[in-house]
Amino acid sequence: MTTKQGLTIAVPVVLVVAVVAQALPSSEGATYSKVLEPGALLANALLALWVSLMYRGALRSAFLFLSGFFLLYGLVNIDSLVEQAAEALDGSFLRALLAYQIVTYALLLIACAYILKVVSVKRLTRRGRLITRGGGLLALGIVLFFLPVFSDFLGFDALPNEFAVLNLLVRIFDVTVMVLLIPVVWLYIQNARAKYQESATFTVVAVGIIASLVLVYVAELLTWEPIAEIADGSFVVNRENHAGTYLDTLYIFGYLLIGVGLFLHRKHQEWSFKKVESLLK
Amino acid sequence: MPYDKQDVEKAVDEVWAGALDKIMKGGAPATSRQSLGDDIDLLVPQSAIAPMMNNNPGFASVLYSSAYASAKRNAYIVIRRLGMPADFFWKFDYWSQERAFDTLKKVVARVFNALMVKQKEGVLDLALVDVEKGRFELTFADSAECAMLKADDPICFFHAGLFAGILGALLDRELDSYEVKCAAQGADTCRFKLGRREDRDIIIGREAWFQQLSLDLDIVRRAEDSLEKRQTRQLGNTVDISYYKMLLSSVFLPNLTLLEDTWLETAEAYGKGLASLLQKRFSGDVPSIFAAFYSQLKHLEVTMLARGDHYEAAIREAPEVAGPLARLTLIAVLQGEMKGLLSGLTGKRYSCESSQQGDAMLLRFAPQV
Numbered sequence: 001m002t003t004k005q006g007l008t009i010a011v012p013v014v015l016v017v018a019v020v021a022q023a024l025p026s027s028e029g030a031t032y033s034k035v036l037e038p039g040a041l042l043a044n045a046l047l048a049l050w051v052s053l054m055y056r057g058a059l060r061s062a063f064l065f066l067s068g069f070f071l072l073y074g075l076v077n078i079d080s081l082v083e084q085a086a087e088a089l090d091g092s093f094l095r096a097l098l099a100y101q102i103v104t105y106a107l108l109l110i111a112c113a114y115i116l117k118v119v120s121v122k123r124l125t126r127r128g129r130l131i132t133r134g135g136g137l138l139a140l141g142i143v144l145f146f147l148p149v150f151s152d153f154l155g156f157d158a159l160p161n162e163f164a165v166l167n168l169l170v171r172i173f174d175v176t177v178m179v180l181l182i183p184v185v186w187l188y189i190q191n192a193r194a195k196y197q198e199s200a201t202f203t204v205v206a207v208g209i210i211a212s213l214v215l216v217y218v219a220e221l222l223t224w225e226p227i228a229e230i231a232d233g234s235f236v237v238n239r240e241n242h243a244g245t246y247l248d249t250l251y252i253f254g255y256l257l258i259g260v261g262l263f264l265h266r267k268h269q270e271w272s273f274k275k276v277e278s279l280l281k
Numbered sequence: 282m283p284y285d286k287q288d289v290e291k292a293v294d295e296v297w298a299g300a301l302d303k304i305m306k307g308g309a310p311a312t313s314r315q316s317l318g319d320d321i322d323l324l325v326p327q328s329a330i331a332p333m334m335n336n337n338p339g340f341a342s343v344l345y346s347s348a349y350a351s352a353k354r355n356a357y358i359v360i361r362r363l364g365m366p367a368d369f370f371w372k373f374d375y376w377s378q379e380r381a382f383d384t385l386k387k388v389v390a391r392v393f394n395a396l397m398v399k400q401k402e403g404v405l406d407l408a409l410v411d412v413e414k415g416r417f418e419l420t421f422a423d424s425a426e427c428a429m430l431k432a433d434d435p436i437c438f439f440h441a442g443l444f445a446g447i448l449g450a451l452l453d454r455e456l457d458s459y460e461v462k463c464a465a466q467g468a469d470t471c472r473f474k475l476g477r478r479e480d481r482d483i484i485i486g487r488e489a490w491f492q493q494l495s496l497d498l499d500i501v502r503r504a505e506d507s508l509e510k511r512q513t514r515q516l517g518n519t520v521d522i523s524y525y526k527m528l529l530s531s532v533f534l535p536n537l538t539l540l541e542d543t544w545l546e547t548a549e550a551y552g553k554g555l556a557s558l559l560q561k562r563f564s565g566d567v568p569s570i571f572a573a574f575y576s577q578l579k580h581l582e583v584t585m586l587a588r589g590d591h592y593e594a595a596i597r598e599a600p601e602v603a604g605p606l607a608r609l610t611l612i613a614v615l616q617g618e619m620k621g622l623l624s625g626l627t628g629k630r631y632s633c634e635s636s637q638q639g640d641a642m643l644l645r646f647a648p649q650v
Contacts, residue, residue, distance in 0.1 A: 004366075058375065197366075268369075
């Protein structure tokens with residue numbers, strides 16, 4: 001098995017597994033998503049930890065912080081755990097959740113900073129810089145699209161202001177990470193024909209992170225329908241998480257893609273060397 | 282005669298590809314010499330280098346940089362031909378110490394050591410990796426470059442360049458190296474330190490190595506060892522012909538314009554120096570001494586005819602004019618050596634003309650007035 005073969009097999013499998021969430025009847029789809037999403041994230045935490053052992057310095061730190069991010073993000077995706085926390089914390093739950101999300105995203109942003117330290121962003125060509133700026137515009141669009149919803153959330157008495165702030169912050173963090181990781185993906189494309197290439201598997205991880213964070217917003221922009229909004233004086237969730245909708249399909253696809261990327265990144269050398277061995281007498 | 286750079290590169294690449302074929306499954310069989318086979322006495326490659334180094338210490342630098350360029354270009358081709366992906370050594374600077382050492386050691390052992398052992402060039406091993414400083418140490422046992430030679434300083438310039446080129450090609454960086462211990466000095470194995478070209482310790486080590494160079498390698502005594510079949514290497518007293526071809530194609534072909542005259546002169550002096558040794562060792566007339574000497578070294582087949590005081594030598598299976606090198610004949614060294622040998626044996630100076638006749642290279646020696 002080579003990494004290329006691994007990717008060729010794994011990506012369609014991931015796609016099928018992700019689509020199943022939507023294809024199943026709604027209650028089964030919901031259960032499927034409730035198990036698979038945190039499961040994939042927690043598995044990613046372990047995989048990132050495993051990968052971090054391959055490196056030292058900034059790259060080890062990057063994978064360690066990624067691992068921490070996946071762990072916290074995975075835990076907050078366990079519905080029963082969140083319900084218990086909500087019960088226990090009662091009125092201060094949203095504030096606690098806000099703090100939790102900030103810590104979670106801080107881990108991801110620190111990981112991205114380490115990644116950018118390692119990846120030679122200065123080697124980006126003019127086109128690469130343009131693409132990154134394009135990503136910046138998309139990020140701006142995603143945030144701007146939310147601003148009217150944000151202001152509705154703030155003015156809606158039934159919801160505390162922390163809820164609105166949490167939603168805005170998550171969105172800003174998500175698109176920031178996307179903008180930070182676009183150069184990583186573009187550098188791979190830019191050097192795809194070079195003698196010494198960027199890591200394909202690491203790029204898959206970056207693509208997975210971007211996909212899991214922003215695909216839902218892209219869908220939101222494309223359908224021009226907010227994920228949640230205040231309509232006719234009440235809070236309406238247009239696409240609910242863990243309900244077996246296409247939202248879950250996108251999340252599952254992103255999370256599993258990250259897992260595949262991390263696993264293949266760890267196995268890349270072993271498999272590649274086996275191929276070399278097989279060609280030698 | 283200057284050669285086209287592309288032709289030279291092609292010849293060098295073909296020599297490397299031929300060597301790789303020998304360790305690859307289903308590799309195209311390298312063109313062997315039909316009667317002499319693939320082995321050649323170690324003395325042959327050594328006698329191409331040692332007299333040049335005695336003559337001009339600056340040759341060490343040519344040897345080093347040519348080997349580096351050849352290895353940097355071809356080690357990359359080797360690993361790609363073996364299917365190693367272009368991101369195999371991605372972000373090597375950030376690898377854990379253990380992973381860097383284990384992986385590099387495996388690649389060196391399985392690919393480059395296999396290639397060198399097959400060529401009976403030596404036994405290569407990675408001894409140390411310091412990822413943080415970007416430094417490496419390699420050991421090279423039974424080095425074909427210095428085996429049975431004696432020197433006060435390390436003398437494996439070809440391999441120092443070769444190893445820096447190989448690791449540089451693997452890791453996509455410019456490396457330099459110097460030899461810290463050499464079997465020619467009496468060490469068990471040769472040991473090389475490698476590091477980034479801008480690494481101060483490497484610069485100092487390398488400069489010191491090149492600057493203090495003053496060699497007086499006794500190649501005639503070394504020839505006596507070969508003729509007496511005194512064995513000191515575990516790999517034996519022969520090397521695969523592809524090592525000699527690699528040396529010729531990497532070092533001499535790209536620098537032929539620069540080296541040809543000196544090469545001819547030093548080869549002639551070496552040939553002259555050999556004469557008395559060969560007269561003691563072999564009996565018979567000049568043609569039979571020639572035939573016996575070159576046949577014992579498995580260097581080439583020579584059929585020599587004496588026409589008065591003129592001599593005509595038909596040479597077959599000479600590595601200098603076979604395989605990828607055939608288009609780019611390297612007969613200067615043969616002409617020089619044979620002229621010198623002939624002068625030493627007959628007491629006359631000779632001029633030499635060469636021509637191709639069928640599968641043989643004809644060398645015509647006429648006494649100089």
